[in-house]
Amino acid sequence: MTQRLATPSPVRRRRLKPAAGSTPSVDLRRVHSNPDFWYPVAWSREIGRGKTIGTRYAGQPIALVRPEDGSLFALEDRCAHRQVPLSRGKVQGEAVQCCYHGWAYGRSGRCIDVPYLGKGKLPNGVRTYPCREQAGLVFIFPGDPAKAGTTPLPDLSRSVDPAYKTRRFGRPVGCHYSFMHENLMDMNHQFMHMKQMGKMKPRFLGGETEPGLVEARYSFARVDGKQPWGETLIFGQRRDASEKYANRDVMTIRTEYPYQTLRIAPVSGGDPVMDLWIVYTPQDADQLTCRVFGLLSVKRPKVPGVLDLAWPLLIGFTERIFREDREIVELEQQAWRELGGDHNQEVFPVINALRAALAECGIAPETAADAKPAA
Amino acid sequence: MTQRLATPSPVRRRRLKPAAGSTPSVDLRRVHSNPDFWYPVAWSREIGRGKTIGTRYAGQPIALVRPEDGSLFALEDRCAHRQVPLSRGKVQGEAVQCCYHGWAYGRSGRCIDVPYLGKGKLPNGVRTYPCREQAGLVFIFPGDPAKAGTTPLPDLSRSVDPAYKTRRFGRPVGCHYSFMHENLMDMNHQFMHMKQMGKMKPRFLGGETEPGLVEARYSFARVDGKQPWGETLIFGQRRDASEKYANRDVMTIRTEYPYQTLRIAPVSGGDPVMDLWIVYTPQDADQLTCRVFGLLSVKRPKVPGVLDLAWPLLIGFTERIFREDREIVELEQQAWRELGGDHNQEVFPVINALRAALAECGIAPETAADAKPAA
Amino acid sequence: MTQRLATPSPVRRRRLKPAAGSTPSVDLRRVHSNPDFWYPVAWSREIGRGKTIGTRYAGQPIALVRPEDGSLFALEDRCAHRQVPLSRGKVQGEAVQCCYHGWAYGRSGRCIDVPYLGKGKLPNGVRTYPCREQAGLVFIFPGDPAKAGTTPLPDLSRSVDPAYKTRRFGRPVGCHYSFMHENLMDMNHQFMHMKQMGKMKPRFLGGETEPGLVEARYSFARVDGKQPWGETLIFGQRRDASEKYANRDVMTIRTEYPYQTLRIAPVSGGDPVMDLWIVYTPQDADQLTCRVFGLLSVKRPKVPGVLDLAWPLLIGFTERIFREDREIVELEQQAWRELGGDHNQEVFPVINALRAALAECGIAPETAADAKPAA
Structure with missing residues (x-):
């Protein structure tokens, strides 16, 4: 109306x-x-291939990770171990490895490796954010991920x-x-x-x-x-x-x-x-x-x-x-x-x-x- | 005693x-x-003719305005509209005009013009302070204005x-x-x-x-x-x-x-x-x-x-x-x-x-x- | 065990x-x-003879005083009078004199002189800390002084x-x-x-x-x-x-x-x-x-x-x-x-x-x- x-x-x-x-x-x-919208958090040109950068939405630290091959993804920018920024880490294949003790996280946010621990009992991972690139901007969806698919850019x-x-x-x-x-x-x-x-x-x-x-x-x-x-x-x-x-x-x-x-x-x-x-x-x-x-x-x-x-x-x-x-x-x-x-x-x-x-x-x-x- | x-x-x-x-x-x-006294807030030489400066008393921002003709006056240094400092504004005749949307205030603190609004319904104005100059100092009276006249400099x-x-x-x-x-x-x-x-x-x-x-x-x-x-x-x-x-x-x-x-x-x-x-x-x-x-x-x-x-x-x-x-x-x-x-x-x-x-x-x-x- | x-x-x-x-x-x-241990608070070389410096333990300001003759001592770094740092003062013999009004304190922390007051009624003094030097480090004991003697360096x-x-x-x-x-x-x-x-x-x-x-x-x-x-x-x-x-x-x-x-x-x-x-x-x-x-x-x-x-x-x-x-x-x-x-x-x-x-x-x-x- x-x-x-x-x-x-x-x-x-x-x-x-x-x-x-x-x-x-x-x-x-x-x-x-309102977090149930797509918000830009970086310019595409800020993140080269095989790199990760840290950015923010409303106090939430976000690591943007661009693998050598494949599309960008966005994780909570705090290692599950000691909460230091993952964006200080290294991109290895499709994962990012924390700079401190080498814990590795994949696109899903799951912890996929702790170098000094067996594969059996890996700790919890980190939160992910839906992430899209458009017109040179990197957008994330900070709200309910279930709504990301139906919310237009x-x-x-x-x-x-x-x-x-x-x-x-x-x-x-x-x-x-x-x-x-x-x-x-x-x-x-x-x-x-x-x-x-x-x-x-x-x-x-x-x-x-x-x-x-x-x-x-x-x-x-x-x-x-x-x-x-x-x-x-x-x-x-x-x-x-x-x-x-x-x-x-x-x-x-x-x-x-x-x-x-x-x-x-x-x-x-x-x-x-x-x-x-x-x-x-x-x-x-x-x-x-x-x-x-x-x-x-x-x-x-x-x-x-x-x-x-x-x-x-x-x-x-x-x-x-x-x-x-x-x-x-x-x-x-x-x-x-x-x-x-x-x-x-x-x-x-x-x-x-x-x-x-x-x-x-x-x-x-x-x-x-x-x-x-x-x- | x-x-x-x-x-x-x-x-x-x-x-x-x-x-x-x-x-x-x-x-x-x-x-x-005690605010019921005269306090200096600036040196006279700081404010040229046709100028305004911002100063303070105990957290209260004060705009001192010196028209081209006429004596200095002191207003609350916040536009009634959006609270930005009037001391950033322009002195026009006997008034000061806010730098943001041009609201104008006279010596009495009343809002006398909003450029994009008719004269009928002008909004509220701002507080004034009794103001005197003496020996190169600008004094204001931050307390009860009724006491200013009987309180000696x-x-x-x-x-x-x-x-x-x-x-x-x-x-x-x-x-x-x-x-x-x-x-x-x-x-x-x-x-x-x-x-x-x-x-x-x-x-x-x-x-x-x-x-x-x-x-x-x-x-x-x-x-x-x-x-x-x-x-x-x-x-x-x-x-x-x-x-x-x-x-x-x-x-x-x-x-x-x-x-x-x-x-x-x-x-x-x-x-x-x-x-x-x-x-x-x-x-x-x-x-x-x-x-x-x-x-x-x-x-x-x-x-x-x-x-x-x-x-x-x-x-x-x-x-x-x-x-x-x-x-x-x-x-x-x-x-x-x-x-x-x-x-x-x-x-x-x-x-x-x-x-x-x-x-x-x-x-x-x-x-x-x-x-x-x-x- | x-x-x-x-x-x-x-x-x-x-x-x-x-x-x-x-x-x-x-x-x-x-x-x-735990304050019941010896903590280093300075390097020995930081404090020349006849000098005093200010240091800290857990928010407590500490003045280290090295007389021309005799060993280092440690006082609360606040004059009893107006709480300004004693470490800004002068070392005179075995005492340190506050820089502001000249109150003097000895090794025991007692106020031993206020230049403009008779000796009869001297004010309270300041806290002291057990103090030791070893291997180029200055240690103080911030906890219960009674335990200092039995706690090894x-x-x-x-x-x-x-x-x-x-x-x-x-x-x-x-x-x-x-x-x-x-x-x-x-x-x-x-x-x-x-x-x-x-x-x-x-x-x-x-x-x-x-x-x-x-x-x-x-x-x-x-x-x-x-x-x-x-x-x-x-x-x-x-x-x-x-x-x-x-x-x-x-x-x-x-x-x-x-x-x-x-x-x-x-x-x-x-x-x-x-x-x-x-x-x-x-x-x-x-x-x-x-x-x-x-x-x-x-x-x-x-x-x-x-x-x-x-x-x-x-x-x-x-x-x-x-x-x-x-x-x-x-x-x-x-x-x-x-x-x-x-x-x-x-x-x-x-x-x-x-x-x-x-x-x-x-x-x-x-x-x-x-x-x-x-x-």
């Missing part, structure tokens, strides 16, 4: 009621991400479409993943990027919400300042600075739990000029840090090679934007820590809808379980 | 009883500073007197403010500065205590070593090293809650040769760190320019002294943390009187409220 | 039962070291035997001392040092356990790789790589609470070619860090000077081994912190015997006192 989100003016007349689930009664920053086809050039980026950010969703969804924060982008005026065109999904659409008008190179690259041409051209492109931002996308496409229809897919994998057990995995796809212009030439400029531009965003969400997280909880005072209905969706899709803290709104 | 503090010898005969309030039953390092007239040259100094120190008061008041710690000052023998001449005030007077005799340059500069002439000249100057140290002063003046009367005003503004919520604001005024000698020429030497000298003091009070604080409380075993009545005064003037921890001695 | 530990194969047939004390029901990493005679050359080494390691004991005792961890040592196959020859003592004996066969120089130096000659020579030397590792030794000696009998004495003094109050003090004695070969010439090679070799060991035990400790307790799944009977011995000799946490197996 889709619910329309109107522009701010009408909304002030017909506000979303708390009863409608707009304000979660639980502290959103204590809501854990996200559609990342645009990142491998030759009509687009894709940048893979990401780094750790010191905040709860919900701050990242809110940051991207609320385009009024364009204000913060004024130095990078010039003075832009976002116009909220409307949005939708349904279980597990929130969408917001915007147009932009340049109010002041020159169009930055980064933007020129994405749009393929310089735009007139006056408001009358404002509605030629529409930016659509969508949280489709647990992923997020941002697409810029002509109002007239047709393929997007830019398509961003992004996710924020929780790192520590409290989920107050996350690692970003982003795929930014830009449509290649008609003149070949222009985009490749200008790519370093685009990288620099997006890095500066990302740095500003990271700084502000980490300041939000710091305020949360100091205040001991969420004091957000939201006035934008689309963000309240997003907050409700994140609270409903996630795992509320045990102590607040009865306070969790029904999904 | 003033109570005389005798020199150590007679005191051993007529010791101050705990009943007399000399030993507070509450852990002094848990006593919070400290007298800092000497720091702007042309007969004196004044050094403004200060930095963060990792300890409860009470350690700083005790450090300065107990001149027997001269022992620690032997390398800087030579061997000096302090003589306690007596002291007074009354509610909110403790005063101690000392004379000094050089026992050994050369007079350091820093001291020469302050006293304007080299002193004879023998004891007979010891009583020509008197050092008076006074805690007049929450400030502290140290004056050196001739026994014969007349203006002090040195006058230090100093205060220790608590930084974190537990008040186990403070920021020092000090004004050290030295009387200009008859020959003009000598003091200015020698000023760098005096700066170096006082910095070395201050560094030794900072190191030792931070070691005291560290011992307090390790021991989980105050184990001070004080034998000097003036320090016991000071401790009682700090406990009485401050805010005792809630759990120890009934253990707090009546003021 | 000595109990024989068989080789792994028979053990799988006759496993040590938990009832036999092999698996302590208390979390071993919460067991504190360890036998370190080999470290001063001219037939041996001894290396003194050590540094802080971020783990509970029990991890260190287990690391050395379980020679199957040879696997981890493969890069340094080549491929060696340890063979467990058997072991003994009795109250406060666990011993394990091994032989080694080189399976692959060249003999490293470090090993050549210790054994005085290159060994044949084939298994048939494996049993010419026996390695004996012994935990004799709280110390540990590792000796390599010919099967045929005679003096060891290598003799390591090592102990892990707890540093912080939770005893989750320790400082290693090790004496590695290598028998001098018949050709004089060879060992001295090659000494730097041996230092480099042992440092690399030690670095690998330190890294892995710190990873074990980190896993313990993340998991909130010990999840060790031990299959090697000698290590289970060692764990039981360490739990029985140590001080179990109060809350688990009734869960502690009877000694």
